Amino acid sequence: MLRSAPRPPLSDFRCFDTLDVDEAREIVARNFCSHRLERMSAADRFNACQNRVDGKHVSLNYIRYGADVTIDPGELSDFFLIQIPIAGIADVRNGTRSVQSTTSMGVVLNPDRHTTMRWHAGCEQVLVQIERSYVAEIATRMTGLGVNTIRFDPGLDLKRAAVSVWAKRLRGLFGAAASGQVFRQPDDPRQQQLEEALVTSLLDAQTSTVSHIVGDRITGATPAILKRAVAFINDRFDQDISLLDICSFAGTTPRNLQMVFKREFGCSPMEKLQDIRLKFARHLLLLSSGNLSVSEIAERSGQRHAGRFSQAYKARYGETPRDTLRRRRFC
Structure with missing residues (x-):
């Protein structure tokens, strides 16, 4: 489970820090996709911030809005987005599935399902953006089958042992990125190995439409x-x-x-x-x-x-x- 710290994750990699809803919407849209962003109450203090580092196929992010907001990006189309609150609560609907996301329950947004969200006041989240085509490429390499479309169970239960291990890997990646050790040169072989390991372990840990296939990998010692x-x-x-x-x-x-x-x-x-x-x-x-x-x-x-x-x-x-x-x- 990822925990909140005195300084937000990736604080040295600030994209924006604003009190303006339109500015926040515009900059977040540049990094992700077009979306509707609306305040639920004028009484809340809107204080939005995004920190971000980019790899070759994966980006790490921290976002807060401060106020109670609704977000409607529709279908993400080109990428999976994993969201894990480090403070507060978010209500998320991806396709027909609804998840109340907390510090012990993240969410995986499938790119071909319509998404709507409500981030309650005080919600802060870390987010992992992964190219849809890259997930399919890794799944194909893991299974040996031509896997073009994958869909994950939206509920990312951080109390499950396998998911907890994956989250620990993710924490380490955020820490290494914050100290400038990784996410500096997208084509660096080490960066590519880290991204591959993160996606491979996600496919191993999180229930998906290929979970019953990925366990059948053959080893290098196979005849x-x-x-x-x-x-x-x-x-x-x-x-x-x-x-x-x-x-x-x-x-x-x-x-x-x-x-x-x-x-x-x-x-x-x-x-x-x-x-x-x-x-x-x-x-x-x-x-x-x-x-x-x-x-x-x-x-x-x-x-x-x-x-x-x-x-x-x-x-x-x-x-x-x-x-x-x-x-x-x-x-």
Whole structure:
């Protein structure tokens, strides 16, 4: 959990400090996106401030408004925005999900969902802005699958062990940035490593539409034929491929590949193929806003028989594909 300090975070990297609502709106919009900013009461003292450092794909920020304000940025479009109060409370709605954000509950704003917020008087927050395309790039590298769209659970519970560890990493990054150790040269290899580690650990820690996929990474010690086989499956799982197709690409025999898969994964190559197809289908189902039918999602994930797909999906996840569509947890 990030805690308030006598001086606001990143105080030496001030963007603005103003009593004027229009000035605050204009400068914040330059760094993030156009939005509506309105005071809820003329009696509150509006005293806005933003501190900011920019990396290559990630920026760190501190913002306060002083007064009770409403903020309506709509869809952020190009970036995820993580907000964690270090003082006060904010009420946030992202898509259909509402979160009361406190010092123990941050929020992840998904860029393709409409956002509205109310920052109550005295609310101060640290914010992490991450390019949407960069999150997709890291997720693709982690999973081996072409992940174009990701949606996080908006509620960032800082009491959860994995999220707490991520928040500790973030605190360290804010401290290093404040002392000028990082966020000085965006193309510095160390800066890029830190940004990659921050996003990788976020994907590991925070529930999202790819959470059920990211845990299946293979290590550097994995046999080469297995790496080639998995790469082939990941690249072509949506196509009609056979065991012989996989073996031919991996450069080995069916018997040998069966033994390697059994030893490393506890399953056969074709069972692994089905596993990846089901995981990708679940990813699409969790993202869907009704624009894709179950049969279309089955087809996109390489399932050619909708009935067998539904049976396999229910056996794996304890609910039918239509049940997942109805829940639409990440909308």
